[in-house]
Amino acid sequence: MSAPLAIAIDLGGTQLRAALVAGARVEARAAEPTDVAGGPEAVLAQMQRLIGAVSAGSPPEAIGGIGISAPGPLDSEAGVVLEIPTLPGWTDFPLRDRLAAATGLSVLLENDGISAAYGEWRHGAGRGLSHLVYATVSTGLGGGVIVDGRIMHGRRGMAGHIGHFTMAPDGPRCPCGTIGCFEAFASGSALGRRARAAAAAHPLSALGRAATTGAVDARHVVEAARAGDEVALALIDDEAALLGRGFASLVHLYSPERVVMGGGVSAAFDLMEETIHRVMRANLMAAFRDVVVVRAALAENAGLVGAAALVADRPAS
Amino acid sequence: MSAPLAIAIDLGGTQLRAALVAGARVEARAAEPTDVAGGPEAVLAQMQRLIGAVSAGSPPEAIGGIGISAPGPLDSEAGVVLEIPTLPGWTDFPLRDRLAAATGLSVLLENDGISAAYGEWRHGAGRGLSHLVYATVSTGLGGGVIVDGRIMHGRRGMAGHIGHFTMAPDGPRCPCGTIGCFEAFASGSALGRRARAAAAAHPLSALGRAATTGAVDARHVVEAARAGDEVALALIDDEAALLGRGFASLVHLYSPERVVMGGGVSAAFDLMEETIHRVMRANLMAAFRDVVVVRAALAENAGLVGAAALVADRPAS
Numbered sequence: 001m002s003a004p005l006a007i008a009i010d011l012g013g014t015q016l017r018a019a020l021v022a023g024a025r026v027e028a029r030a031a032e033p034t035d036v037a038g039g040p041e042a043v044l045a046q047m048q049r050l051i052g053a054v055s056a057g058s059p060p061e062a063i064g065g066i067g068i069s070a071p072g073p074l075d076s077e078a079g080v081v082l083e084i085p086t087l088p089g090w091t092d093f094p095l096r097d098r099l100a101a102a103t104g105l106s107v108l109l110e111n112d113g114i115s116a117a118y119g120e121w122r123h124g125a126g127r128g129l130s131h132l133v134y135a136t137v138s139t140g141l142g143g144g145v146i147v148d149g150r151i152m153h154g155r156r157g158m159a160g161h162i163g164h165f166t167m168a169p170d171g172p173r174c175p176c177g178t179i180g181c182f183e184a185f186a187s188g189s190a191l192g193r194r195a196r197a198a199a200a201a202h203p204l205s206a207l208g209r210a211a212t213t214g215a216v217d218a219r220h221v222v223e224a225a226r227a228g229d230e231v232a233l234a235l236i237d238d239e240a241a242l243l244g245r246g247f248a249s250l251v252h253l254y255s256p257e258r259v260v261m262g263g264g265v266s267a268a269f270d271l272m273e274e275t276i277h278r279v280m281r282a283n284l285m286a287a288f289r290d291v292v293v294v295r296a297a298l299a300e301n302a303g304l305v306g307a308a309a310l311v312a313d314r315p316a317s
Numbered sequence: 318m319s320a321p322l323a324i325a326i327d328l329g330g331t332q333l334r335a336a337l338v339a340g341a342r343v344e345a346r347a348a349e350p351t352d353v354a355g356g357p358e359a360v361l362a363q364m365q366r367l368i369g370a371v372s373a374g375s376p377p378e379a380i381g382g383i384g385i386s387a388p389g390p391l392d393s394e395a396g397v398v399l400e401i402p403t404l405p406g407w408t409d410f411p412l413r414d415r416l417a418a419a420t421g422l423s424v425l426l427e428n429d430g431i432s433a434a435y436g437e438w439r440h441g442a443g444r445g446l447s448h449l450v451y452a453t454v455s456t457g458l459g460g461g462v463i464v465d466g467r468i469m470h471g472r473r474g475m476a477g478h479i480g481h482f483t484m485a486p487d488g489p490r491c492p493c494g495t496i497g498c499f500e501a502f503a504s505g506s507a508l509g510r511r512a513r514a515a516a517a518a519h520p521l522s523a524l525g526r527a528a529t530t531g532a533v534d535a536r537h538v539v540e541a542a543r544a545g546d547e548v549a550l551a552l553i554d555d556e557a558a559l560l561g562r563g564f565a566s567l568v569h570l571y572s573p574e575r576v577v578m579g580g581g582v583s584a585a586f587d588l589m590e591e592t593i594h595r596v597m598r599a600n601l602m603a604a605f606r607d608v609v610v611v612r613a614a615l616a617e618n619a620g621l622v623g624a625a626a627l628v629a630d631r632p633a634s
Contacts, residue, residue, distance in 0.1 A: 072604075073602065073603075073604040073605075082604050083603070083604065130472075131471050131472045131476075147464075147469055147470070147471050147476060148467070148469065148470050148471070150465070152464055152465065152469065152571075153464070153465050153572075154448050154464050154465070154571055154572025154573065155447070155448045155572045155573060155574045155608075156572065156604070157572075158572040158604060158605065159448075159464060159570070159571050159572035160570070160572075161569040161570065161572075161602070162570065164566070164569035164570075164602065165482050165566035165567075165569060165570055166484055166562055166563070166565070166566050166600065167483055167484070167485075167486070168484075168485050168486055169484070169485055169562075176602045177602065178565075178599070178600045178601075245483055245486075246483070248483070248495075249481070249482035249483050250482075252478040252481040252482060253476070253477070253478060253479065253481075253482055253570055254469075254471055254476050255470075255471025255472045255473065255474075255475040255476035255477075255478075256471065256472060257472045282495070283483065283495045284495075285390065285478070285481065285493045285494065286390075286400070287389075287390040287399050287400065287473070287475060288390075288475065291472075
């Protein structure tokens with residue numbers, strides 16, 4: 001028997017993506033730049049268009065439903081987007097019920113961190129585990145937690161904001177508004193900020209030269225580090241140490257069997273792995289020291305595969 | 318129908334306590350100083366003696382079992398104490414099976430933080446909630462998490478080490494071995510340390526005068542603050558700010574409906590409440606800002622009531 005089909009939507013601040021998914025396999029995909037200016041009504045119309053495109057070849061009765069992966073904070077129980085910092089106008093929008101009414105399909109709305117965590121758990125680097133922290137390190141630092149064989153939801157489905165514990169009493173301001181969060185130190189954006197400072201300080205380094213033709217970001221650091229640039233390697237090592245420290249805290253807090261790291265910065269996982277583990281172990285109590293960090297398996301498909309798996313695994317009602 | 322009876326044991330670094338418990342009511346209790354030097358075998362004999370004392374008036378068939386609340390790290394699935402920092406010789410000790418063999422009763426072993434969290438959830442300040450963080454602020458800073466209507470256990474039952482996330486890259490060394498944990502800043506021991514420094518700095522304050530007759534600790538701070546001593550009030554306010562900051566992180570991580578604060582330092586809850594909430598809200602994302610902290614209801618009985626409730630609520634096998 002082949003895996004059941006579901007439609008997955010990934011609502012991002014720049015791209016709106018849809019896919020027809022069977023298990024871990026993306027059968028069809030379509031995407032448009034998110035109509036930011038048009039607000040939720042315009043994006044709802046985009047979603048319907050993309051759903052039509054990816055499901056064109058499939059009989060409606062073969063499709064189990066629609067899973068939406070969206071940035072938070074959102075209320076996954078009520079199916080309502082509470083707010084999306086990167087998308088103005090998305091306040092208290094009942095996305096689940098509006099899309100269900102528009103399509104006639106059952107719809108499920110989940111936090112993008114949780115969707116991706118679920119994807120990695122069911123079909124990726126966390127298969128077969130009961131306890132798992134998924135961390136996506138890119139523009140922000142988000143994720144989701146599987147514990148005791150199920151997704152940790154918490155009140156309004158908002159548990160697992162793993163990037164927002166205070167890691168230092170001062171330091172950079174976090175996009176969430178407070179000071180010194182794990183995200184503010186260790187996200188890809190934070191790495192990019194440090195890279196720009198390092199480029200200015202070391203104008204003859206690979207990063208310094210790259211900075212003469214445009215703004216340097218986390219991607220440039222990874223490329224320059226791969227090419228052996230000392231300044232970039234030091235930045236990567238600092239990033240790994242920050243991640244090791246933050247992951248140690250998460251291991252004490254959630255006691256996972258494994259930490260799965262995804263997001264853009266995980267492209268440098270092989271360069272960071274040793275330092276991540278060394279620093280993590282130095283910060284862990286003995287009973288936790290055998291927990292390891294692995295790279296995510298589904299890359300940028302984790303959210304889509306996860307949202308579809310949530311639909312496929314939903315108990316029949 | 319009256320609540321079923323269970324025997325609860327609270328294994329502490331100084332006191333070993335046993336109780337016969339029905340619901341939230343302690344029907345009988347007995348205690349001895351923990352035989353630290355005698356190690357696990359001696360303490361096992363103490364447990365049997367105390368169990369005999371509290372169950373003397375009850376027919377064996379009326380007793381549902383024994384619940385043990387013990388410091389961690391321990392493996393609650395396997396019923397094994399992995400290590401107890403305050404009790405030498407307790408390494409990989411199969412306490413559950415040993416006590417079951419000695420008494421003929423079924424035994425359950427749970428982390429003291431989780432036991433107390435469960436007690437407050439079922440019979441205390443968290444009744445009726447689905448999502449709850451319990452924090453006990455005393456010698457250490459521990460606790461337990463209820464999420465999605467159940468205890469969060471994690472791998473080996475070790476989830477919810479809420480005092481051990483890194484709150485600062487430097488600062489005091491934590492008993493867990495690393496630097497700058499929430500516990501290292503905000504436990505009762507940390508408050509006592511600051512109190513001794515303040516007493517030395519302000520010899521004419523109430524704390525300074527108290528210091529001439531013996532070592533000052535958190536208890537003295539609470540007493541002096543109640544008497545209006547400015548130095549003690551400032552210490553309490555600093556403590557409240559540290560707790561507010563740490564609780565904000567925990568709210569982002571677990572999304573509880575409420576934080577329940579117990580432990581010795583919670584004796585000053587009324588003096589700290591306003592600052593805790595002000596600092597917590599300043600550090601929370603908007604969607605989390607309505608979460609409040611309340612004082613625990615079961616005081617020093619939380620662990621006993623919780624361990625007994627775990628026995629009473631255990632699914633029949």
